[in-house]
Amino acid sequence: MKKTKLMQLPKGFLFDFDGVIVNSFQSHRSAWESAFKELFHKELPAFPMELAGASPYKIAEYYASTVGKENQFKDLYFLKDEHLNKFFKVPELLPGIREITFFLKENNTPYGIASNATRQFLKNSIYHLNIDFETYFGVQDYKKPKPAPEAYITLANKLGFTVSDFKDIWVFEDSLTGTTAAKLAGMVPIGILTQYSDSELREAGSQFIFPTVLEAFEYLKTHVTQK
Structure with a gap:
């Protein structure tokens, strides 16, 4: 042997x-969804695979761009972070x-x-x-x-x-x-x-x-x- x-x-x-x-995935997705809806009053688009592992800054830039609000990506980033903690899902x-x-x-x-x-x-x-x-x-x-x-x-x-x-x-x-x-x-x-x-x-x-x-x-x- x-x-x-x-x-x-x-x-x-x-x-x-x-x-x-x-x-x-669900922890982050739910926080992005609620933050996106609160800020832009729209449903969150699908997550693009090419952003897997990217920083939340990059992801916020992408999501904000989908509704033509690139200048508000920082607002989205901070709101998502707030929701991630406030509505924390293990x-x-x-x-x-x-x-x-x-x-x-x-x-x-x-x-x-x-x-x-x-x-x-x-x-x-x-x-x-x-x-x-x-x-x-x-x-x-x-x-x-x-x-x-x-x-x-x-x-x-x-x-x-x-x-x-x-x-x-x-x-x-x-x-x-x-x-x-x-x-x-x-x-x-x-x-x-x-x-x-x-x-x-x-x-x-x-x-x-x-x-x-x-x-x-x-x-x-x-x-x-x-x-």
Whole structure:
């Protein structure tokens, strides 16, 4: 029987939030719908796939443009953020998150979240889902959100890593936007199949692909030497 070849556990693990840790589509959609209706008195248009993983600023610009109100995109952004908190809907926790955070803690491996979602949404979700993430950054924490690499560089620096460590850091991403950010940061993008296909994620730069974080956790258990 062929023996599994072991590799060293990566130095750190960085996570996107929406589509990797949680399914939050309904949480965001309902907040966009109510904010859009309050501000423009119209129904919200369909969400364009090309904006998956984009910052809420970009999404607000798009929605405002659909009714010819580009100059009010900031009003829409802030109102959506207000509705997201006021009418907070707990997102659905995706498979493998509790398992992998326990595994990383057990192996003294730093990890955290860098998301294009707002910091308050991350805080609310982490609290209500009772998941073990002490370090997290939201869109307000960067000058340039994803696809720029700043989000992941900011998180890696906070976790104590230097640039020389980046090539040994895994980044879990489900969007092309976030995969590009991880690649530009010089880290290892790991694709999660909640939005895009295997081929699309690989083309964007993902070096491994898993259906969810649960399969990534199972892979790590059998393929890495633990500390």
